[in-house]
Every structure is written in C-alpha cells, then in structure tokens.
Amino acid sequence: MARITLGLGTSHGPMLSIAPEIWPERVKADRANPRHCYKGKTYTFDELAALRKTENLAAQCTPEVSRERYTRCQEAIRRLAEVYEASKPDIAIVVGNDQMEVFTRENVPAFAVFWGEFVEGIPRTPEFLATLPPGIAAAEADRTPTEYTQYPTLPALGRHIIERAIHDGFDVTQLTRLTTGEIGLNAVPHAWGFVYRRIMRDKVVPHVPVFVNTFYPPNQPPASRCFNFGRTIGRGISSWSSDRTVAVIASGGLTHWVLDEPFDHMVIEALKKGDAATLSTIPDEIFQAGTSEIKNWITVAGIMAETRLKMNVVDYVPCYRSEAGTGSAMGFAYWK
Numbered sequence: 001m002a003r004i005t006l007g008l009g010t011s012h013g014p015m016l017s018i019a020p021e022i023w024p025e026r027v028k029a030d031r032a033n034p035r036h037c038y039k040g041k042t043y044t045f046d047e048l049a050a051l052r053k054t055e056n057l058a059a060q061c062t063p064e065v066s067r068e069r070y071t072r073c074q075e076a077i078r079r080l081a082e083v084y085e086a087s088k089p090d091i092a093i094v095v096g097n098d099q100m101e102v103f104t105r106e107n108v109p110a111f112a113v114f115w116g117e118f119v120e121g122i123p124r125t126p127e128f129l130a131t132l133p134p135g136i137a138a139a140e141a142d143r144t145p146t147e148y149t150q151y152p153t154l155p156a157l158g159r160h161i162i163e164r165a166i167h168d169g170f171d172v173t174q175l176t177r178l179t180t181g182e183i184g185l186n187a188v189p190h191a192w193g194f195v196y197r198r199i200m201r202d203k204v205v206p207h208v209p210v211f212v213n214t215f216y217p218p219n220q221p222p223a224s225r226c227f228n229f230g231r232t233i234g235r236g237i238s239s240w241s242s243d244r245t246v247a248v249i250a251s252g253g254l255t256h257w258v259l260d261e262p263f264d265h266m267v268i269e270a271l272k273k274g275d276a277a278t279l280s281t282i283p284d285e286i287f288q289a290g291t292s293e294i295k296n297w298i299t300v301a302g303i304m305a306e307t308r309l310k311m312n313v314v315d316y317v318p319c320y321r322s323e324a325g326t327g328s329a330m331g332f333a334y335w336k
Helices: 020-032 045-051 063-087 136-141 155-167 190-199 223-238 261-273 276-280 289-304
Strands: 003-010 036-038 041-043 091-096 111-114 118-121 149-152 173-175 207-212 245-251 256-258 311-320 326-335
Touching (some): 020 063, 020 326, 036 045, 063 326, 091 289, 118 190, 155 173, 223 245
Parallel strands (some): 111 173
Antiparallel strands (some): 003 326, 256 326
C-alpha cells in the first residue's frame, strides 16, 4: 500500500523571487486596486492605510527589514527543499489553485484532479519576459522551466483518487490535459511550477496535481469541504495498491494581498492540531483574494489527518510592502 511519509506547505508569491529593493514597485498596483480584501470587507488603499494607521506598518517596510525578511524566506525555502530531498519520496501529490492559467471564468471546477501522462512545461520567451514589470521576470524564472519539459505525472494514482472522491460524494473534475486558460500563457500553473523549481529543484517525481478553486466565486468550496476533500485524498492514497512513499505538498498562502498576522497565527495553530472544527468556523468571506490559498494548506491538513505525521513550522515571515499592510505573509512548514 502507498504510504504518506511527508507533508509540506509553502508560499509561492512573487515577493519570494523579486529582490526586496523592488518590492516598493508593487505598491503602484496596490494603490490602483479599488478592492483590497481584509477581514471579510473590501477597502481602497487609502482606506486601509487610515484603518491601520496605529500599527505603524511603515516601519515594517524599510529596506533593512525587507532585506532581512527576504533572506529568511530564502532560508526557509532552502530548508523545505532539504527536507523534501532527504525524504526521497517515490511520488507526490501537489495541491494548488489555478489563476486562469488552465481554466477560464466560464469554466472553473471546485475540485479537479489531473490524471494525464505528463504536465507540459514551456519556457517563457525573451520577448515575453521583456514585457513584464521590474522584477516579475525573476518570479517567472522561479516557476517556469528554462527549456521545454514534460514533468512526469501518475495517471493510475490520479484516476484512483478521482474514483475514491466520487465514491465519497465529491463531484471532482477529471483532467488529462492542462489547457491554455484565460490569460493565454500556456505554461505550468504558478502554484505547481514554484514547487517543481524551488522545492523539488527540478527533480520532479511522478506526481498528481490537485486543483482547488480558492479564488473564483460562486463555487469556492468552504474550508470544511476542503479539509474533508483532503481526507478522501488521504484515504485514496492509503488504499492504492502500490508500495510507494508519498509526499503531499500545499502551494500558496498565507494572507495576501493584505496581511493579517493574528489570523495567520490562528490558522497555523489549527493546522498544527488538525483542528477541523476551528478551521470550519472561519467565515468564507475571509478566504478571498490571495488569502484564499490557505485552503490549499487546509486540504493538505485533511490528508495529514489520515496519518500520524505532525506539523513543524520552519518559519512565518510577514513581508509588508506598504503602510496599508499590503504584501504577502509567507509560511513554510512540513509534516513528518
């Protein structure tokens, strides 16, 4: 029988790849965004800055602080990659969310499992990279290959998980090919590409990509549903008649594009305990925008509930880029 021997959770945001000196460039887009999600409500940039004035978040955005936090993030990613490499898993499950790289707004499944022959990795052309804002090209390099690549997948396990999910009452979408989505870039979705390059260090084992619609209403599964979907994946893995070791990886999160440190710490504690009851009481309006990617971690926590593995936090790094609290909270953890 297949055995889950490792779980990982990693953030994957562009600020992990962009030099901290360039982080302030992203504030231009923050100021132009009229709908920042924070604690279940939406605000303009100026409204957020006024609301959070007493937190003195400008002190969290100095060049010295930004450099220190960027460095911590790189060390945490290095540590996760080392944990993954030392585990030597035979196969992997990678849980992430699509942002119109595969799907379109006319067709977004709540849950989907890939069981095709391979994931196609297509490098970005120099002409495309030249069109990107400062620093974003570096982020693309962290999640797309330098040459055409066929990343190995595992159709037999993918199908087995799909069949188990259907048996357990999940109407999961099945995928045998990753199409070009609404944004038309035709490359590995960022949530998986970051894992391939930074955690697996381009040594990608046969794996099953699992998609959770965290971003796009109206069919975003609530946290409780994500946790239970994880449990059915865990049962599917353990019932698969192949003597292989399995790593399970959550990609995304934590709170962004507006940070909420107390909320992150509450979620991390619930994840450590496998506390489905606490996670299920969080109003779904909190899980919007980038913060919604925490549901990928919740799905993996559900898988871990089918094991005896315990969560260890490598680091939690709040990476602010403005006095309004915009930026990304970065989380790095493993279950072992």
